[in-house]
Amino acid sequence: MRDIPKVELHLHLEGGAPPAFIRGLAKEKSVDLSGIFRADGGYTYRDFWHFLQVYEAATSVLTSPDDYARLTTAVLEESAANGVVYSETFLSPDFCGGGDVGAWREYLHAIREAADRAEAQHGITLRGIITCIRHFGPERARPIAECAAQTAGDWITGFGMAGDELKGKPADFKWAFDCAREAGLRITVHAGEWGGAQSVRDALDALQPDRIGHGVQAIDDLALVDRLAEDGIVLEVCPGSNVFLGVCKDWRSHPIEKLRERGVKVTVSTDDPPFFGITMTSDYENLNRHFGWDEEVFAEVNRTALEAAFCDAATKEKIAKRLGTKAP
Numbered sequence: 001m002r003d004i005p006k007v008e009l010h011l012h013l014e015g016g017a018p019p020a021f022i023r024g025l026a027k028e029k030s031v032d033l034s035g036i037f038r039a040d041g042g043y044t045y046r047d048f049w050h051f052l053q054v055y056e057a058a059t060s061v062l063t064s065p066d067d068y069a070r071l072t073t074a075v076l077e078e079s080a081a082n083g084v085v086y087s088e089t090f091l092s093p094d095f096c097g098g099g100d101v102g103a104w105r106e107y108l109h110a111i112r113e114a115a116d117r118a119e120a121q122h123g124i125t126l127r128g129i130i131t132c133i134r135h136f137g138p139e140r141a142r143p144i145a146e147c148a149a150q151t152a153g154d155w156i157t158g159f160g161m162a163g164d165e166l167k168g169k170p171a172d173f174k175w176a177f178d179c180a181r182e183a184g185l186r187i188t189v190h191a192g193e194w195g196g197a198q199s200v201r202d203a204l205d206a207l208q209p210d211r212i213g214h215g216v217q218a219i220d221d222l223a224l225v226d227r228l229a230e231d232g233i234v235l236e237v238c239p240g241s242n243v244f245l246g247v248c249k250d251w252r253s254h255p256i257e258k259l260r261e262r263g264v265k266v267t268v269s270t271d272d273p274p275f276f277g278i279t280m281t282s283d284y285e286n287l288n289r290h291f292g293w294d295e296e297v298f299a300e301v302n303r304t305a306l307e308a309a310f311c312d313a314a315t316k317e318k319i320a321k322r323l324g325t326k327a328p
């Protein structure tokens, strides 16, 4: 399972931070983060909302472009060790320069340099999707969309929204998404992780995304499932994350296979893997164990992911070779 070449579309860069890396950085900066670590060194928290707090505490030690370069290196080494050959990561100018375009460019430059080194060393390609944070509100999303529009191109390829799905409505963020779309960016929105099937409908109707982050709660509304299948909306499913955070009570009850059987384009990603004690390899092992997914199914899922990737055709051709398939 580890050696299967994988395409991952839904990974928050800060959410990929290995706990040892964050602990080391906190120590260098004399920041006391002892409250967010378990005795064995992993991250600790009670539920999704506490997770968001721990996440923000952990990311508070990432304060400079150099910190983000080191973070990128640490995250890509871990991804490559799990067979990932192409990754799209969510980047938040909120955390990288506070929404200022000039500061954001410096962070982006450092991240890209680290990504280029990782590609040369480990054969993993990274592209960025800029995300606004839903619970920071629509006004905060505007400068973030401007950062996205100003740096859109062959590396920053998409715009999205993460954060607490129960706060605000997708329609409130229409200005930000229109701004990003006009700059040529592709669109993905977190929905249907906590907000129910209706949150997926709201995101589709208000923001016309190419992909939905999570979307698994669509399973409670079969007309919506059929709409996703017919419109070819790709779901960035993060099953290990869903099981760990309690979106689904266990692996057996996870809807990924039901969605796939009904014709929805599903892909597999890890979201914030070290925060959940998971990797792409462990998710593949669980999908194999609980749903019998074999190499053929994984090959199909990775082809779907490559097709749905926001990178350009030349990059897709390069990645297709690593997957041992034809470019979509």
Ligand SMILES: [Zn+2]
Residues within 6 Å of the ligand: 010, 012, 162, 190, 213, 271
């Ligand atoms: Zn996410």
